[in-house]
Amino acid sequence: MSTTGPERAETAPATAPAPERPRSEETSWRRFWLLTSAASVSELGDTFLQLAMPWTILAGTGSPVLATLSLGVQYLPFVASPLVGTLIDGYERRRVFMVAEIVQGVLIALTPLLLTAHQVGLVLVVLLVAGCATVASNLTSDFGLLPALAPADRMTEAYSRYGATTQLARCAGPAIAGGVLAAVGGYWALWIDAATFLVTALVALALPRGAKPSVERGFLHLQLEGFRSFLRIRGVPRLTLVLSVYNLGAGAVPTVLLVLASRTWGWSSGWAGAVLAAGAGGSALGAWLGGRIWTAAPRERRIGRWFTVCAVSCAALLAPWPAVVVLGFCALMAGEGGMNVTTNEYRFRAIPEELAGRVNAVMRAFILGGAALSSLLLGWSVALPEHLLRFSPALLTSAVAVLLWFGLRGTPATAAARDGPHRPPG
DSSP states (O other): OOSSSOOOTTOOOTTOOOOOOOOOHHHHHHHHHHHHHHHHHHHHHHHHHHHHHHHHHHHHHOOHHHHHHHHHHHHGGGGGHHHHHHHHHTSOHHHHHHHHHHHHHHHHHHHHHHHHTTOHHHHHHHHHHHHHHHHHHHHHIIIIIHHHHSOGGGHHHHHHHHHHHHHHHHHHHHHHHHHHHHHHOHHHHHHHHHHHHHHHHHHHTTSOOOOOOSOOOOHHHHHHHHHHHHHHSTTHHHHHHHHHHHHHHHTTHHHHHHHIIIIISOOOHHHHHHHHHHHHHHHHHHHHHHTTSSTTSOHHHHHHHHHHHHHHHHHHTTOSSHHHHHHHHHHHHHHHHHHHHHHHHHHHHHSOGGGHHHHHHHHHHHHHHHHHHHHHHHHHHTTSSOHHHHTHHHHHHHHHHHHHHHHTOOOHHHHHHHHOSOOOOO
8 A cells, every 4th residue: 555656636635525515504404404303323233232232242152253253254244345345336325324224123123032042153254244334334424415405515523513412312322232131131232222223214205315336347447446546646645644554553452441441450330331422422522522622733743642642641550559540541432532523534635435335344354454453462461461562553653654654744845735724614
C-alpha cells in the first residue's frame, strides 16, 4: 500500500463531497436524528448481543471456548468488509440498511431455538451471517446515509452528534443487558435483542429514499474498482495505514483491561463492567468534543491532535496504580471518540458517494485487521509480570501513528489541497 507515491491525474479531490439534494436545514436535522435514533438502537442491540450471547452459551454448555467463539465469529466478517462494501454500492442505501437490520433481527431470534436443540455449531454459523449484516448496517449508516441526510455545511457537527449519541447507547448496552438477563433469562434476552433490530428497520422507513445506482456492472468489476479507487484517492491509503498501525497496539485495550482487572487486580465483574461503561462514556464525550474544539484548524491538523491525545493517554496505562490506568483508559477512549469524528469527516470529503461503500469497506478491513492482531499482541503482553510492559505495545504504536501522520504529509501544496476550505460547525 503506497502512501507517498505521486498522485494520479484521475484522483478524486479530497474536498469534493457528493452532490447534495436541495433540502431545508430543519428537514435535514430531523431526518438526521431519525437515522441517529435508529443507529443508536442498533448499536444498543450489538452491545446487548455481545454480552447476552456468550452468557447464554456458557450457561447452556459450560464451555468458555464456545462462549468466546460466539464473540469472535461476530467480528470475523469485518475482515471481509470489501465484499460487503461492493454489495452496498450496488443498491439504494436505505434499503440496504433496512434489510441488514431485519436479517440481524431474524437470525438472532432463531438462536434461542437452536440453543434449545443443542445446535451450538449452527448458532455460530448464524452469528457469522448476522455479523455480515452488521458490517453492511454500519458501513451504510456511517458513510452512506448520514452524509446524505445531515446539512452539508455542518458535517463535522453531524458526525460529532452521531458519534456521541451512538456511544452513549454503547455505554448503556451492558447495563441494560445485565438487568434483562437477570430478570428474564438468556433466551428472552436474545428475543428482546432481536426486537431492537426490527424496531430500527421500522424507524428507517421514515427516512427518504436515496438514488439507485444508475450503472449496472458485474460484482468483480465493482470489487476491482473499489480497490483501485482506494489506492488512488488522495489521503485514503495514508489514513488507513496510520489507523491500522494505531489499532495494532491499541485496538484491544478495552478487552485486555478486563483481563487485567479480573486476574491481576481481583476486581469483580461488576466493577470491570463499570470501567468499560466509563470508557464508552469517555468515547461519547470525545465525539461531542470532536465537533467543538480545534474547529478552526485544518482537518489534517485536527486528526493529528487527536492521535496525540491517544498517545499521551496510552502513557498513563503503564502506571502501577489501577486508578491511573483507568483514568488513562477513559482519556484514551475520549481521544478515539474525537478521532472517529474527524477521520469520518475526512473520509466523507475524500471519497465520492458512489464509491463510499467499497472504499470504506477496504479501509475497515485493514483497520479492524489491526485491531484483531492487537488482541494477540496485548494478550501476550498483559501476562508479563512488569506493569510497565503490559500496555507498552499500545503506547508504541500510538506514538508511531503520530509520527507517521505528521511525517507522511507530503508537500505543503498537496497537504493544502487535501485540507481544502475548512467549514467550522455553525
